[in-house]
Amino acid sequence: MPEQRARPGPWSARLSSPGSPVCTPDWLALREDADAAARAAELVDALRVHLGTRARPVVVRDLGCGTGSMGRWLAGRLPGPQTWVLHDRDPRLLARAAGSPPTVAADGTPVTARTQRGDLTDLRAADLAGTTLVTASALLDLLTAEEVDGLAAACAGAGAAALLTLTVTGDVELDPPDPLDAAFAAAFDAHQRRRTGGRRLLGPDAGVATADAFARRGAAVQVRSSPWRLGADRAGLAEEWLRGWVGAACAQQPDLEEDAAAYLRDRLAACAAGRLRVGVGHVDVLALPAEAA
Template sequence: MSGFDPAWLDLRSGADEAARDGDLLTKAVAFASALPSPLIVDLGAGTGASTRVLAPHLPSARWRLVDGDKELLRIAAQRCPDAEIVPLDLASSPLPIRDARLVTASALLDLVSAQWIERLVRDVVSGGAAFYGVLSFDGLMSWSPEHPLDEDVRRAFNRHQRSDKGFGLSLGGDAVVYARECFANAGYAIEMTESPWRLGPRDMMLKRQLIKGIASAAEEAGQAGTAEWSVFRLDHLATGSCRIGHQDLFASPAS
């Protein structure tokens, strides 16, 4: 899996925080808080955004940030100075979640394969941990004003999402539902809810990069007319809006 641009991660952080479901956050915090000094492992941690969201609610927690991108982890170490930093290829290495109370992942599940999710579930369940996975793209997007190519671009982008991102063929928008089924089959209690981005005129910088990224992926997937679609969307940056679908998932041992 290739690394992400730190500028992109910073740009999206506000939309991520606004979209994250508050009830599931509260339940994840409550589960972790049952131990006096819980270990929380963040997989695909990037620059540590999830840790920065959760840490104020869990002042006694121990943090382990895991990612394959050393540059992102260098930034994470600066922003989360008390965290253990673990550079690791998540695609091929054993997951370092032994003794974890809570395993977290943000915007990761839609990039991985069914086999990787199955391994994640086995490892989480074997240790009796809970899993808190947020902001997994669910394949849905809508735009205002509408354009005739909106649906074609969405489908092409979803095809691109299901290509190999370094973990085998990705599940893309189906990933969070598959993870839910795997945890449920393992006897875990499951809660899942929508956590969409809702972007408007105040999110022009994020929308600009989002439109460019969607158009590029759709073109790579063979969609014609993406340049026309992109120009239309960029022309409406100041007035247009969009909804990009995500799902949050909390899976915990059944009581």
């Protein structure tokens, strides 16, 4: 049976913003299938080759793990044995992650897992001692340039690879289109880049900033597109995303509120009728340490 316990530690990564879906267990459960379908599988192929040259067991630290969806998606695609350390600052999410951890590697080897609560903004190489791989999902856009640079420095110092998935790019496609789409998209992007609590968030600039931060430290970096494609089969997720997208845009640019109610009503009606298709841009970043480049 997998090992499951909680203990204090230096990591966390679940932030929320006004008008956007907060990282509740229900929201993360709603998006898990779409996340799994979107992640760039070819990066896992490259990662698998890299891990084949490493000592076993593979130790994976999943930063901002939420309910543990990354482990459930990735562990079964990698050879074992594996030890997963699931980090988050939200005890509710850690409890959910502990209840459904990754259990079996691609070759049938058992996978062990434990949870660890804390914050990641002061992450250092020493905190990653013994780590083979650092993972994260839907995290980097919630960080600052300094925090992303610190993450890259910590991974480089520890000689750990990194697979960082589902970072928003700001690219949104709605079909059929509406004349107001561009205004809401621009306001949402500005909201993602906002200053909050003295921190300037990277938002849709995070993917490029992360790739650059790792490349400056000699890592071999690969970047792949990993968009959500939401149609009638994922109408529930599209509806919740639309509410959060419009709400965040209005929080950033209040004059949009005059049109928001009618716009959202029409968009939700089209979604419920199976007539709306939504594309939400993300990127995945794989960084292999300099010694393996």
